Amino acid sequence: MPAIKVPKREAEPLKRKLKKLNLYDGKRRPRSEGDFVLLPVIDDPRVYELGHEVLPVELPLRPERQIYKNLESVLAERLTSEELKYLRRYDVIGDIAVIQIPPELEHRAEDIVWGLRKVHPFIKVVAKKGFHEGAFRIRDYSIIWGEKRLTTVHKENGVEIKVDLSKAFFNPRMKGERYRLAQLVKDGERILIPFAGVLPYALVIARYKKVKITAVELNEDAYRLGLENIELNRKRLKGEIELIQGDAFKVLPELPTFERVISPTPRGVDALALTLSKAQKWLHYYDFVHEEKIGEFGERILEECRKQGKDCRVRIKKVSDFKPHVFKVCADVEILG
Ligand SMILES: C[S@@+](CC[C@H](N)C(=O)[O-])C[C@H]1O[C@@H](n2cnc3c(N)ncnc32)[C@H](O)[C@@H]1O
Incomplete structure (x- = not known):
């Protein structure tokens, strides 16, 4: 469930406002973190429009509810x-x-x-x-x-995502990560998303930002669900999504470059050189890395930048646990020139 992070002195007035708007989640307890408070809110698109930082945090249930929940x-x-x-x-x-x-x-x-x-x-x-x-x-x-x-419609970040778990990949735990990227994107950007699946990243970004997204997916079933998802959300999307069915390694070389590339890379696939070559300003590259090899991973990215004549700054973020000591990480690569 989401929580709003707010400086302590602003917590009480904001809590009152959230209650008035029926957005406060009274079943959960707020949590204090240094000079900030995390206020529990319900999963409603309006909470993202209040101008505060929203985090995906599982705040504890109040004891009387916990018994049932x-x-x-x-x-x-x-x-x-x-x-x-x-x-x-x-x-x-x-x-x-x-x-x-x-x-x-x-x-x-x-x-x-x-x-x-x-x-x-x-x-x-x-x-x-x-x-x-x-x-x-x-x-x-x-x-x-x-x-x-194994088909259902999942609601997340203000969009509806039709999934068929027997036919296409979908991971609900990436909800916070998708929201993080949507926050980084600016109106007007052209974005490329290879390995797009049933389009969760594309839908969430296009829900909040007026952008043009080109997505590429090889699995025919995921592609078909992706098209259905564009229709399902048509009325709520600010941005446009074009979906291409095909192998990213064959399709991308035929495409122009994009301001931002987001690569939810399948495990075991190395698409770093390919995706970096298509990025003008930003590449968000996902991979699975042992915690002791995160530095090496950053070096490999910088080396690829040098090869491609790009001056880059890399920040690596752990996104989720994969197995002991191995994390799914996202490298936010900023191309400075
Ligand atoms: C880790 S999943 C990510 C899917 C989606 N972005 C998501 O987060 O739900 C990787 C996706 O890449 C697709 N895929 C695998 N190899 C591909 C290729 N060569 N070209 C395009 N898509 C590919 C898979 O079918 C799968 O949907």
Whole structure:
């Protein structure tokens, strides 16, 4: 859930304003961080339009609600404390809950479904997730409860995203990252997004900024869903999105350069030289890097900049945990000349 970061002295008046606008999330507790306070707000596009920094933070539920709202505390009724240690983080994508169930909890699958339905009464499907596979990065899922489908419409950052988890990659945890990029973009920019999937980045950016986006995706199913998503959101988009189906390594060399390139690179693919060659001012390049190799990764980018005759400044941000000591990172590469 989002939270607004505000200097302490402004917290009380802003809290009153948020309550008036019905945007304050009273089920959660605010949190103090140095000279700032994080105020819990509901997931509504209006919170992003108040001129304050909005962060994706899971602020704790107030104790009286926690009993009903937190999967771990619900399952404490049925699972032992030893079993609870194996409980993994789960995602709710539209009306589908997806959870990884480790072998130690396989025998508790029914209880986990019961707990998820208690915490999220609106869900219609519970799916067990496996790993991402192949170039299209599609996860292997098995439905363990509910309707036999893996299609749904997910709401995020003020857009609706139709997904089919059996056919195309989608990661709801990148919501904050998509919002971060949308904030960096300026009206009027021309943006290139290879590896575009069902278009989550393109939709969120075009929702908030008057830009022209060219997106490229190889997977035909993701491409088809991407086109549906442009239609689904047509009325709320300020920007325009053109979607090309094809292999980024063949399509990009035929395209002009763009002010900004965003590369949600599939794991194991090296598209650094290709995407940098298409960027005039900014490249946001995602990759998976061991924490001890982050410096090396930055050096590799600077070396590629030198090769291409570009003077660059690189800032690397950890975006999420991938596995122990390995992070999904985003290199924000600014091309100075
Ligand atoms: C990590 S996913 C990111 C998808 C999307 N940007 C998102 O965040 O949901 C990488 C995407 O690149 C696509 N892909 C893989 N190889 C490709 C290629 N050579 N050209 C274009 N797209 C490709 C996959 O089908 C997949 O949708």
